[in-house]
Amino acid sequence: MSPHRDRLRGLEQRVGVLLEALPYIREFAGDTIVIKYGGAAMVAPELKASFARDVALLKLVGMNPVVVHGGGPDISRYSERLGLEVRFVEGLRVTDAATMELAKMVLVGKVNKEIVAQLNVAGVRAVGLAGEDGGLIRATHAEHAADLGFVGRVESVDPHVLERLGDFVPVVASVGVDDEGQSYNINADTVAGSLAGALGARKVIFLTDVEGIRRDAGDPRSIVSECRLVELEDMVSSGAVSGGMLPKLAAVRDALAHGVGAAHVVDGRVAHSALMEVFTEDGVGTKITA
Amino acid sequence: MSPHRDRLRGLEQRVGVLLEALPYIREFAGDTIVIKYGGAAMVAPELKASFARDVALLKLVGMNPVVVHGGGPDISRYSERLGLEVRFVEGLRVTDAATMELAKMVLVGKVNKEIVAQLNVAGVRAVGLAGEDGGLIRATHAEHAADLGFVGRVESVDPHVLERLGDFVPVVASVGVDDEGQSYNINADTVAGSLAGALGARKVIFLTDVEGIRRDAGDPRSIVSECRLVELEDMVSSGAVSGGMLPKLAAVRDALAHGVGAAHVVDGRVAHSALMEVFTEDGVGTKITA
Amino acid sequence: MSPHRDRLRGLEQRVGVLLEALPYIREFAGDTIVIKYGGAAMVAPELKASFARDVALLKLVGMNPVVVHGGGPDISRYSERLGLEVRFVEGLRVTDAATMELAKMVLVGKVNKEIVAQLNVAGVRAVGLAGEDGGLIRATHAEHAADLGFVGRVESVDPHVLERLGDFVPVVASVGVDDEGQSYNINADTVAGSLAGALGARKVIFLTDVEGIRRDAGDPRSIVSECRLVELEDMVSSGAVSGGMLPKLAAVRDALAHGVGAAHVVDGRVAHSALMEVFTEDGVGTKITA
Amino acid sequence: MSPHRDRLRGLEQRVGVLLEALPYIREFAGDTIVIKYGGAAMVAPELKASFARDVALLKLVGMNPVVVHGGGPDISRYSERLGLEVRFVEGLRVTDAATMELAKMVLVGKVNKEIVAQLNVAGVRAVGLAGEDGGLIRATHAEHAADLGFVGRVESVDPHVLERLGDFVPVVASVGVDDEGQSYNINADTVAGSLAGALGARKVIFLTDVEGIRRDAGDPRSIVSECRLVELEDMVSSGAVSGGMLPKLAAVRDALAHGVGAAHVVDGRVAHSALMEVFTEDGVGTKITA
Amino acid sequence: MSPHRDRLRGLEQRVGVLLEALPYIREFAGDTIVIKYGGAAMVAPELKASFARDVALLKLVGMNPVVVHGGGPDISRYSERLGLEVRFVEGLRVTDAATMELAKMVLVGKVNKEIVAQLNVAGVRAVGLAGEDGGLIRATHAEHAADLGFVGRVESVDPHVLERLGDFVPVVASVGVDDEGQSYNINADTVAGSLAGALGARKVIFLTDVEGIRRDAGDPRSIVSECRLVELEDMVSSGAVSGGMLPKLAAVRDALAHGVGAAHVVDGRVAHSALMEVFTEDGVGTKITA
């Protein structure tokens, strides 16, 4: 076969892939897609770069991605360097005033700006925001038996500042603020769910360090590809779903209750998993609908 | 290797192709791309469908494709059925009043609406237009030694109606009209070049039945991948470029003179050739710049 | 009397007529007026020109005329020239695939563009559209005892493309299309009624080859100047109204049910009858209100 | 002939007149036309009503009429009732403080509101304005050998308030104001010329109590139908044009110098003379172009 | 203490006052505030100037003041000079045709333009309007036992012209007009109340020649600082409130019934009383809420 033919065949395959994306591009054009970014995807350099390119592609083909992130291991690392006690109660970081100040420094001044810079390099303009900015996230003390300090929950979301930003991609740090200006550390899954609801998002995607939700916790082959929320609740009752998945489940419930079309739990350890979930029929994780 | 891994690898390859398209999507976002549609690509059913999907993709990722077409073999076929004489002088159809009426019926009532319908099926809304519509193309008698009847040339283009159409894809039949309402049959390459100039297009792409422009007419391996207009003029002087390529060259000249960024002569017999030219570095035909 | 006085008197009479139009101009300012164009008015050259000037005047004094037309005798004439069978069942043209293709060629490529060109000459910019354009008219098979082929009925109207056209006068050919891109021949009265309803038109005017609706079919002096729809239904029950008036009646019913203010059946054989109906108290045909 | 035919013939004639207006409606669509209203046309009740209907028609067919007026004989009449001295120097009213207060009361509180009310009755919404309103007319002392008191000249026009009024017809009283809030009485012809210039008007029309400009002051048959400004200047030099026509001439000069297309001096004693001038080829007075 | 310190202390006090205004500026930003202007505030030169500055400040800090005024003593004075009978029945001026003409001249041509000019001098652009302008106030005969002539009541308010004026401050004379163009003299308090209702105003402020509403008519120390409408009605029943306060009360009732937030009766004899009422907690008169 001639090299020209060979080259054409290669091009044709690539074009074929583009065209397979057509129905997804059409379906989600103009839709808001909230992505909770975290875990391994926020640590490994090549995963960080591939995530930025994924978000850029979503934006450029006409969707409106919104990135929500927490602070990851950086907060603990800096806490230790500064001699602050690192303590968790039921997976929640006990957050005294000094830790809160530090958490904000890490979340907003380090992690958030790294994501913004990476998105800029990938070719879309991003703007980083915390709950203070434009009064985006009003928070209050999360209710808990133990005294967790400034661990908060979302009281309300004012999406006005996000609407103003138009063509910029918003990157939101999981920090909220109360009427007196006091900051709170909030679970990033919760923030993602609340934002998705307030923005009338089409999808909310959670990048995790698991392959998806398992029907049988012990069986890696039991990944659920798609299910209704009610089935998931059953899996919680039966104990199949537990641990770190529980706050995610609350966020899923919250988003779906506010009209978000679907929630996805995908494997952030796989490069481009968010893109795969948007652009393919059965995706790479678990899709949950109301 | 596990089937899961296998599947992931397949997905990754597909995502990789999407991401390779990123720089092109970004570069041409919001740009107008005029495509002269004709030849084999307008005859073979599978090429027709693939062309419609190409245009849909360009539109959905943020470019503004404008399709220009002629009448192809249908005019001659209907002429014969109606007992009208079919005669060409130097490649131009001799067009008496009856032939002009028929040509318009075929171009506007048959070919144009087929393209519009196919684009609608491919998922973008299209609107068909002839030179009469919104005063789009003002024409006058083309000057020629022989009496060719109602063979015209573009006198001016008023792009206002195209601008109003916004998110619809315009499909333009190569018919013009003079101030008294008389229609003229115009070469579709010429119309494409004029429209590209009037619209400030970024690119004009000519689908042809050749692989590209050859530096040596007799050598299929001498396809020019990219050249400046001046080099092309030299090839005309030397006789390397001749025949049906000459009206295309005039259209290229016209478009480039009005600020169009590049003209492409691509092989319409290859499925998705327009898309390949937009989304790859060296494309599949000849790219001409000023 | 001095010539100056004479001249003034003439001018005064003309100005008087303009001023009599004032209340009608004021009343219908900004309103959409759908005009079904057909019959003799679409055949005789002087009626064609006078119709174009009527539409231009309506547009220029601030109304929004929309022209809907069928194909008239041209379809049969071309059918015969091409050796296609011409057959009607209950006034509906039996439309096989070849006839459908031809009908579209005549309707869209010939009749529609002639009307557009004539409006352009009369000084307003027009744009011709068929059901395919912008997905304007979605059609499906008309239900009928006999197999009529591609005779369709309106399933839905998407007026978005008409709204985009703003200051251009839309000229709509009575062709619809289904989701697979198959075209259907639809009765133009029906299309006019549906469009009037979808556009929230103030009036729909049917140009016919009769003087108006007669209370007594045999008595030319029994023309009804104005009536309610319910009275017309009674005339149908009593047999006074029948034949070609029945599809018009269905269109009237459809339009009035969708909130159109009034339907007019006027004599298209009289020059300027549409204008007379809009600009005078009792008009020249029959006015039907809900 | 049947009564139906008779009626049709009458309707046809009326429609014919409407259609003769078509080219003028088209030509002046969206254009501003400033009309200086005064003289007999502002006194006789039937002329007042016919003037209001003329302005309404111009507005409704798409032009933007702006009415400018002075105070007419009412100022003198009220001055006498109040025992104020009425004195003119070279046609200019000597205006002391008490006369200025009274002039404003008559111009703005009586004449202006009468015109506004009459336009409202004729079916268009009008808004009356004086130079104070929105800072429309900044005035200063007119230079003159004699002490004329508060007789002013236009220093500048700020058309912003007129632009805001959009679909309302502005009616402007010939009063200006300086930076300290002092009012000035200004010649209404002058104000009309300045406004026409500032608004980029297409026409300025002066309603007068003469048939037009005469080439030979003593010969009523020597009315000039159309002339260039330079010819008019010659007539001034030769003494053919003099007296009350001189301030009008200055206003004409001012308007034409600022790009107004044409100035018309028409006979306000003839009903509808403004409309005749706009809607007929040779009009009823004198048309002056640059 | 050094002079620098001294100067700083002075500046600090001034800044302190500005900052005390902050919550009021924030609270009323973008709100419409209708001010009935009259009494002493419209007579004494220094009160006139201070009123203009108050309105300018309200406008410049982001509120939308609308001024409504009557004619004050000027109408009687001019009536006497012209030999017209001045007669009141229950506080209402008997208004025959000649008095109506004069009242309009004074209200619209004198008082209104003075206020407009003073506002222009104070640095905001104002536009004067009467009921005729833009069809603002439709009036009809006020019902009364005696024949009061052209004393009217508000039939309806069309606020469209006020909305068009955007950044200009409207100054409205208390004159209305019926469908035939007949003017009516209307109580300015009534007009203020109606306008406030039609505009969805936040506040309506009545400048009066009393210190506020007294709980005990004879006791100047019984000024009510704030009360509900129902309490006020009780004071009327008990006779505590009577006389000139009654038409004001009707206007208050009307405004509150149409959703106006609060009505204020303030002492116009005190300079800046309107401003004090807006910018301080307990103001200087009586505040009435629904």
Place this chain on the structure above:
Amino acid sequence: MSPHRDRLRGLEQRVGVLLEALPYIREFAGDTIVIKYGGAAMVAPELKASFARDVALLKLVGMNPVVVHGGGPDISRYSERLGLEVRFVEGLRVTDAATMELAKMVLVGKVNKEIVAQLNVAGVRAVGLAGEDGGLIRATHAEHAADLGFVGRVESVDPHVLERLGDFVPVVASVGVDDEGQSYNINADTVAGSLAGALGARKVIFLTDVEGIRRDAGDPRSIVSECRLVELEDMVSSGAVSGGMLPKLAAVRDALAHGVGAAHVVDGRVAHSALMEVFTEDGVGTKITA
């Protein structure tokens, strides 16, 4: 004197102050005012609160304040806690990679959000931004004899993101970023000057810890109230101005060169000094014009 009188007098004084602000509010309405925030004003709690109220007032009365800030003593303090070396060369912080990461954490995650929160409490919505956000500040290595690490200079400013933010008050941290996403620590005075230029600001105000610029460095009574840039340059040549004032001077020069109307150096240790400078004739520091 009665208590009522007393109270009135107090109110009058307060209103008087508001009215004195009128000309400044009018003059700067809609203008951008860039304020470099730093020094003592960013440390003392009561100065922080008074600064936030100042900015809120400027915003609410119609100006567009933009706050620019550096990191103050917090960076050094945290550096020490983390065991990072704190070293300055000619007043510039030597910034290795670890210090840069920390500086951003402090600037963006701590200081910036504190200012945003304080502004929110003061009643205006603020949004914090760093150079990364929306590509606001492109930076590159500052040229310097010593190796200062990531000390940068402004290469260009893209104000698009600030324009999008509309009614929000932008708070900008003095961090820039290069094309590869590397952050740079930039002098906040420099950033303020560049932003003022890029935004076409009316004023740029530098809050400092001195009373203003002294003509004689040793004489506290030689504060210059107002001067031209050229005079300031002379003071630099003569040695009167030196030290920490030099980078401010470069920023002043930059801003004035880009058309900023005036630069102010004011004493941030005095509460409300920014407001005093805007709202009074001679202000509290030094005003420099081109």
